[in-house]
Structures are given as C-alpha cells and as structure tokens.
Amino acid sequence: MSKIAQRSYPADIATQLAGTGIPPLLARIYAARGIGEAAQLDTDIKRLLPFTLLKNAETMAELLANAIAAQKKILIVADYDADGATACAVAMRGLGALGARVDFIVPNRFEYGYGLTPEIVRLAKRSEPDILLTVDNGIASVDGVAEAARLGMQVLVTDHHLPGDTLPNAWCIVNPNQPGCAFPSKHLAGVGVMFYVLMALRAEMRKRGMFAGKTEPNLGTLLDLVALGTVADVVRLDDNNRILVQQGLQRIRAGRSCAGIQALLRVARRPAMQASAYELGFIVGPRLNAAGRLEDMSLGIRCLLTDDTAEAGEIAAKLDALNQERRSIEADMQDSALATLDSFDPADGYSLSLFNEEWHQGVIGILASRLKDKFHRPVIAFARAQTGELKGSGRSIAGLHLRDALDLVSKRHPHLILKFGGHAMAAGLSIHEDSLHDFRSAFEAVARELLDAEALVKTIATDGTLDAMEFSLSIARDLQRQVWGQGFPEPLFEGDFRVQAQRVVGEKHLKLKLSSPAGSFDAIRFFSAEPAPDTIHAVYSLSINEYNGSETLQLIVRHWTGD
Template sequence: MNKISQRPYPASTAAQLVESGIAPLLARIYAARGIVDTAQLDTDLKQLLPFSLLKNAERMASILADAIADHKRILIVADYDADGATACTVAMRGLAALGAKVEFIVPNRFEYGYGLTPEIVRLAAESKPDILLTVDNGIASVEGVAEANRLGIQVLVTDHHLPGDTLPDALCIVNPNQPGCTFPSKHLAGVGVMFYVLMALRAEMRERGVFAGKTEPNLGNLLDLVALGTVADVVKLDDNNRILVQQGLQRIRAGRSCAGIQALLRIARRPAIQSSSYELGFIVGPRLNAAGRLDDMSLGIRCLLTDDTAEAGEIATRLDALNHERRSIEADMQDSALAVLDNFDPADGYSLTLFNEDWHQGVIGILASRLKDKFHRPVIAFARAQTGELKGSGRSIAGLHLRDALDLISKRQPHLIQKFGGHAMAAGLSIHEEHLNDFRQAFETVAQELLDADALVKVISTDGSLDTHEFSMDIARDLQRQVWGQGFPEPLFEGDFRVQTQRVVGEKHLKLKLSSPAGSFDAIRFFSAEPAPEHIHAVYSLSVNEYNGSESLQLIVRHWAGG
C-alpha cells in the first residue's frame, strides 16, 4: 500500500530563504530538506570541511609522505563496486601525481569475497609491497591486517563503513565513522575519504618543501571521480558531499572529466554537458558496477585510469555489454522471485528472505533492491557462492538499520551468520545453507521488533502542488542544475490531471498527454506500460525534454492513484 504525503517544511525558514533571494518554490523545497541558510547552498571548494577535522588524516599523510620520500612500494587494495573503483582510481592518480610508486589489486568477489582477507594479503604479498592501502574497505578486516602484520607489511586503512566491536591493528585508520572521529560529515563515501587523505598528503608535502620551485598537483582534477563514487554509493548528500558532487559535475559538464567517464557517457548516448546526479547514479555507475558484478572490477578501474580515448572507448564498450548482460540476468531473477511471491501478501510478514539455486551472486543486491521497492519490506536475497556457502545481499527500509539488525541476530544466535557488514540501508552476509530457514525466522523476528505497522506503508513524499506559473522551462532547468540524491531527494510534485491521450513507446514506457487547470502537458512514465485511468492524481517531476533539436517541458510521472 502506498501513501502520498506532502513533505512538511518550516514556513519561517522558507520565508527567510525568500528574503535571501531564493525563489519561493525553491525556498519551500530547500526548507523541507533542512536548509536553513543560503551558505549551505554554496558549493565552492572553499566551503569543504577541512581535512584537519578527519581523525588520523594528517597522521596518514605523514606516513605516506615518508613512504614516498623513501621510495616504498604502495599497493592499493580496492573494493569491487563503483565507490571502490573510483576510490582506487583517485588513490592511483593522486599518489602517482605526488610521486609515489603505486599499484593496485582488486579482489574478485567470487573467489575472495569482500575486504582485506588473509587470502588477499597473501596474494598481495607476492608482489612484495611495503605498504597495503585499503580503499572503501578494511575497517572490519581484523584477520587480514593481522596476516599482513605477520608478513611484515604495513597496513593503512581508508574506509567509511561502520566498524565492528574490534578495530583491525593497522598502522593507521582514516574513517569518519571510527570511534573518536568528530568529523561533522559521517557520510563521506570511500572515494571521499581517499580524496581527503590526498588533500592532507599534499599539505604535508607542501610543508616539507617538496613542491619548492614546482607546480603542485591539482587534486581538483579528481573531483569527477569523487562525484561518481559518492553518488553511485548512495551515501547521504549532506552539505559537504553536495560540494564534492557539484564540483565534479561541473568538470564533467565542461568536458574536463577523465577519458573513462567521457567514454561511458558516450556509449550511453548521454551528452556530458547535461550531466546530473542521475547520469552518475543510473547511467555511468551501473556500467562500472557491471564489471564487479559479473567479471572483474579491474576492468572498470582500467577504464577510469586510462588517458587514452580509444582504449577508454573499447573498455566502455565491454562494460556496456556487461551491463546489458547484468540487466538480462536481473530480469530473469526478478521473474523467478516474483513467481515465488505470486501469492505473497505483504501483510503476512515484516521481511523477505529468498534463495534460488540459479541466482547470480553478483546481482542479488540489485534484486533485493527491486523487491524492497515493490513490497516495501526489508529484503535479503541469497545466492550460492563458489565455496558452497550462501552469500546474501540485503536492502532495508526506513526504521530498520540493516547492519544493526544482523548484529542483533549474530549476538542472539552466533552460529547463524558467518560474517556480515554494511550500512543502515544495505548489507552483505554469509551463512551455511542448513541455517537458511532459521535465519529467515530470526530476521523476521527482529524485523517485527524493530518496525511498527506504519513503517510498512510506503510513503511517497512530495513537495506539494505547483501553481500555473511554476510549470515552466526555467524552473525545470533550475531544478535539473541542482544536486539531488540520497538524503537530499529530487523534488516531486502532485496534482490532479485528466488523461487526454496515452500510448506505449519503446515497448515499456507510457507516453501521455495530461491536462489540468494549469494547462496541457506532455508526460511519460518510464518502465511501465500499464494504462492510466481517465482521471489520475499524479506524482511527478519536471524535466526538459530534448527532441530533434527542440526543447519542451515534460512531466515524468512516478506514481498515480485514481480510476
């Protein structure tokens, strides 16, 4: 069941924003998202939180500066998603620009699983590194760090995931979520953490006089990658993250992004000049993630590392093909899951736990996300790993912190979960197949304890209705220029319309002509060919549609009620 609800906003705050020069509609939208001062909308790099506030960033910078001066070999251990790939690329490009001898390794998720495991450490040791530098992982790698210490290899951890009860015995850890870190933005992605370490390192090297008589490396050249990883990892776009994303988007729109991002946009036929958070999260990110889901993320990292346009184009073509394959696999998995759930009544339970022998381990996270959206329940989908155990990927809804829920199960029944980790809304875990039913029951029990009935109703939040003059191209363009995403949602509006015409286009999209007292509007509902009734109450966003060189206002319908 869905409920449409208008976001509340403090009218006094909106009024203050209007007095500061913000248009009334935008003032209402911003006030509903916690903006109280126009300074929060300033995306100049000077507004970034200083790296000195990030615990251990300056200490790690000193260690890395010493390593560079001593010509030590640094090996980056990356993660296999878009955040991990961009964090690895930022580390590779940034450290190399600062004079480091640096290489990378990215674990194949199907062979080694997640993080700095003892097996990965032993594999990494074959190349005889002096330092292992983790990006977007490592905070839970207690055994892996212990193995590196045993082998005499120093470990530096950069991560943003929530720590467990025990921290690894690394030489230095930078993570805004580690105990004792007072960094105001707890939502830095892994790539953001690495970018901050590089800023601290450059400052340390400047202090040491390394750049005397030289031009300092411009770390701003890495912001396209920081923006991509931040949006693709669906972290909260707080004030600090919005600066990073906006600055990265400006580089992309100006044609100054790396060859790989340009190639991935070209293969998807998306003009760089019109790039927004949507392109990062739903166009570039999935193509990059496809490498880690189905193949090897080193392919995606190579795409982002190369400065050769032709090579970037060739790799982007391969990534695009992998993404098409991923979508096909996902569609089959979703069909099989929905077949099992044909008779499922959401009222029968607070959670969903599913396993299918034929599901692909690399795609279960997307499947869990799709089922979560459809049924508005926390979902964990399992697939069989090469080792024979079951690998699970979960997605949650507001009200149930998924990692904490798994931690609660683990404390109550320690034998059920082999290992787990993640965030409030997404997590991964491993179990033995014989424990599947017991885990399903334990997860349902915890879900019923942590969620109330109201949390099981999906609320579609809107920013109210639009006045006649607000149905405009200028407002649509203003909205498209802003950075929207997790925690700072794209504005949605609602209103009553009569459906004048409708037809299916591209076999799966519904093209509509809608009318209301405000006028007649072109509209489209993507990925739904379900016919609309004559009168609808629609939830929609404003967009600028470009076709044959001309532009027009278009409503993108996200949901409707009526009949």
C-alpha cells in the first residue's frame, strides 16, 4: 500500500530564493530539499570543501609524498563495487600522475569476501609492496591490518563506511566518519575520499617543490570517475557531492571523460552530451558493477584505466554482456523469491530475511533492493558462499538504520553474526547456515522495535501540482540541468487527468495521451503495460522527448490511482 503526500517547504525561504531570480517553482523545490540560499546551488569547483578539514588527509599526504620520493611500491586494495572500482581508478591514475610506483589488487568477492582480510593481505604480499592503500574499505579491517604489520607492510586506509567499536591499527586513516573528524560532509563516497587525499598530496608535493620544472597534474581530469562512483554508491547528494557530480558530468558531456566511461555509454546507446546522474546510476554503474557481481572487478577497473578507445570498447562490450546475464539471473531469483512470498501478507512482519540455495551471491543485493521496493520492508537476502557460510545483503527503508540494526542484533546475540558492515540503507553480513532461523527472529524483533506502523506505509512524496504555465520545456530543461539523487530527490508532481488514448510500446511500456484543465500531454509509464482507467490521479516527472530533431514535453508517470 502506498500513500501520496506533498513535501512541505519553508515559504519564506522559497520567497527568498525566488527573489534571487530563481523561478518560483524551482525555488519551492529547492526549499523543500533544504536549500537555504542560492549559493548552495553554485557547483563551481572552487566551492568544494577544503581538504584541510578532512582529518588525517594532510598526514596521509606527507606519508605518500615520502613514499613517492623514496620510490616505494604502493599496492591499492580495492572493493568490488562501482565505488571501489572508481576509487581504485582515481588512485591509480592520480598517484601515477604524481610519480608513484603503484599497482592494484581487488578481492574476488567469492573467494576472499569484502575488505582487507588477512587472506587478501597474504595474497598482496606476493607483489612485495611496501605500502597497502585501501580504497572504499579498511575501516573495519582490524585483523587484516594486523596481518599486514606482521608481514612488514604499512597500511593506509581511505574509506567512508561507518567504523566499528575498534579502529584498525593502521599507519593512517582518512574517513569522514571516523571519530574526531570534523569534515562537514559525512557523505563522501569512497572515491570522493580518495580524490581528497590526492588534492592534499598534490598540495604537499607543491610545498616541497617536487614539481620544479614540471607541469602539475590536473586532478580535475579525474572528476568523471568521482561523479560515477558517487552516484553509483547512492550516497547523499549534499552540497559538496553535488559539486563533484556536476563537475564530472560537465566533463562527460563535453566528451572529455575517460575512454571507459565513453565506451560504457556507447554500448548502452546513450549520448555522452546528454549524460545525467541517471545515466551514471542506472546505465554505466550497473554495467561496471556486473563485473564484480558475476566475475572479477579487475575487468571493470581495467575499463576505467585504459586510454585505448578500442580496448575500452572491447571491455565495455564484455561488461554489457555480463550485465545482461546479471539481469537474467536477477529475474529468476526474483521469481523464486516472489513465489516463496506468494502468500505473504506484509502486515505479518516488519522485515524479510530470505535464503535460497540456488541464489547467486553476487546478485542478492539487487534482489534485496527489488523486494524492499515491492514490500516496503527492510530486506536481507542470503546466498550460500564458497566457505559454506551464508552471505547476506540488506536494503532498508527510512526509519531503520540497517548497519545500526545489525549492530544491535550482534550485541544481543554475540555469536549470531560472524561479521557485518555498511550504511543506513545498505549493509552486508555473514552468518552460519544453521543460524538463519535465529537471525530471522532476532532481526524481526529489532525491526519491530525501531519501526512503527506508519513507517511501513510507503509514501510517495511529490512537489505538488503544476500550473498550466509550468508545463513547459523551459521548466523541464531547468530541472534536467540539476543533479538529482539520494537525499536530493528528483521532483515529482501530481495531478488529475483524463486518459484520452493509451497503447503498449516496446512490449512493456504504456504510451498515454493525458488531458487536464492545463492542457493535453504526451506521457509514458515505463516497465508497466497495465492499462490505465479513464481518469487517474498521477504522480509524474517532467521530461523532454527528442524525436527527429524536435523536442516536446513528455510526462513520465511513476504512479497512479484511479477507478
């Protein structure tokens, strides 16, 4: 069950924003998203928060500058998702441009699991590095860091995940969420943290005169990768992250992104000049993630590192094929999950914990997300790992911080969860297979404690209705230029319409002709061929439909109620 509710906004702030020349509709939209002054919408790179505010960034810069001067070997230990892959590519490209001897290793999720484990440390040792540099992981790797020290390697940790009760005894840690870090943006993705470390390193090398007689590397060339990882990891798009994403998108639209991103857009038939956060999150990101989900993320990282257009195209084609395979696997898993839940009444529980011995470990996170969307419950999907344990991937709803909920389960039942980590909305964990029943009960108890009945009703938030003059291409263009995403949601509107015509296109999309007192509009509802009633109350977004060189306004219908 869903309900539609209009977002509230401070009218005085909206009026103040409109007074700066922002169209009244956009002023209302921005005010509802916490924008208090027009300066917050300025995405000039000069408005980025300074790296000096990020705890230990300057210390790590000094250590890296010393390592570069001594030509010590640095081995990057990456994560196997899009954030980890882009963070690795940023580190490889950035450190390489700054003169470091650098290489990377990325754990295969099926063999080594997540993070800097003792096993991956011993594998890394074969390359005989002096320094291990983690990207998008490491904050929970207490045992891995200890193993690295035992084997004579220093560890530098760059991460953004929430720390546990004990920090690893690393050489240096940069993480906006570690204790004592006053960095105003706690929502940097792993790739953003690595980018900040590079900015600090370049400043340190400049101070030491290490660029004498040379041209300083332009770290701005890495912003396409930073934008991709930030959007794909679904971190909150606060002011600082929107600057990073907008700057990266400008490079992509101008044809100045890396060969890999260009190739991934081409294989998906998406023009780079029209790229938006949607393309990064739903087109490029999933193709990159497919490597880590089904095979080995080193393939995705190679795609982001090559400067050879032909090689990038070949790798992008492989990633596209893997993504198609992932979709097929996901569809089968979703069918089996829904069959299991065929008689499930959402009112019976506050959470879902599911396991099927045939499910693919690399796809359970997507499955959990789909089921969360369908049932509006926190969901954890489990698959059997090669170790014999069950690996779980969870997705949550507003009102339940998933990582904290797992922490509560772990404290109350100390031997139930073998390990866990993550964020408010997504987390991973491992349990013994014979613990599934007990875990399901314990997690349900915590969910009932942290959620109320109101939180279990899915709310579709809108920005209200539109006046006749607001159904315009200019408004649609204004909205299209902005960066929307997690924590800064794309505007949705609502209104009553008569359905004048409807037909199914592409076998699974519903093309509509809608009318209201404001006019007659073309509309489409993607991935739903369900016929609409004669009159509907629709939730929709504004878009621009381009056909044969002409542009027309189109409504994208997201939800409707009707007779």
